[in-house]
Amino acid sequence: MSAVEVSGVTRRFGAVVALDDVSLEVGHGELVGLLGPNGAGKSTLLSLVSGQRRPDTGVVRLNGHDPRDARSRTVLGLTPQETGLPATLRVREVVDFVGGHYPDPVPTAELLDQFGLVDLANRQTGSLSGGQKRRLAVALSLVGRPRVVLLDEPTTGLDVSGRTALWDAIRAYHASGGTVLLTSHYLEEVQALAERVVVIDHGTVLADDSLENILGKVGARRVQLTDAAGVRQEHLVTDSDAFVRDLVRSGAEFKDLEIRGASLEEAFGQLVDATNEGAVR
Structure with a gap:
């Protein structure tokens, strides 16, 4: 039995x-x-995995059960994008209140x-700042030992x-055996935390693999060098060996050559661009 299982799920909002x-x-235990x-x-x-919505078609399971059933959600912790905290309650009172719902x-x-x-x-x-509220929201997702x-x-x-503090807390929870599914606009956050990356665009899964394999699939290499005028250049290429051979044959002067693999941001951009180009064709 998986922690989360989504099978053939479609969800529409009107025509979207x-x-x-x-x-x-x-x-x-996956992150x-x-x-x-x-x-x-x-x-x-x-929202489907947390039972807030139901799919139009397909099946969603949380630890083998329907997440729409409140009993199945006792094992779940959740931090949505927006968390409505009672403005007049103190931080300690909110933690006590939410914790009181768990055994x-x-x-x-x-x-x-x-x-x-x-x-x-x-x-x-x-009276909390936006960042303080966010820390509290993530803390509340873990209060029930989900x-x-x-x-x-x-x-x-x-x-x-x-x-960084929240990353440490997420890592500690995961190290204790917890399962984490997170979304992020910060590509460096996914690269810092995740063992596995699922790339979604236009409601479909473009890639689902280990972080290492996602980066390897695009095969991009970033080549940096300093030209004869002292200007630092960067080139994103698919074959760094061929690029360097052509550079040497050209007779151009350069120094401080550096070659590294693509970042997750670069890999993500290539995956999305390649899919969009295929759709247009």
Whole structure:
């Protein structure tokens, strides 16, 4: 039994097809990054897995059960893109309230310490900054010791230090055996956290593989060099060996040659562009 199973799922909103015959399986203990441009269908997919919506066709299962059944969601933690926090409740009170819905919640003091919220414990949530609210929202997704966590753009609005702190918390949860499915607009976030990457665009899955294989599929290499005028140049090529041979044959002067593999951002861009070109043809 998988932690998450999506089989042949289609979901429409009027004339818009948000998901088109999507299938996805996430095993227990996996950390999967869901990557795609705005409107690709990422948030819609998470809403189906969390039981907030139902598919028009196809089947969604959470630990083998229908996520629309409240009993199946006791193993689930969720951080949506927007979290409505009661403005007059204090941070500690919100954690206590949400934790009270679970049989064995993480102690409030422990959770506040893990997410750097101790100094904010007595603050009303309405007075928190956007980044502080985001940290609290992610903390709430873990208070019930869930087996599966869905994180929709978890670090939006955070500065670098806040983002790093949340990355550490997500890694710690995953290291304890937890299953994570996250979406992100920050490609470096997916590259830093995910073991497996699922690329979605226009409601369809373009790629589903390990991070290493996703990067390897596009075969792009970034070549950097300094020309005779001292200008630093960058070239994205599919065959770096051929590029360098042609450069040497040309007689052009250069120095400080560096060659590396494509980043996830470059790989993602090539996958989406290649699919869009195929659709046009």
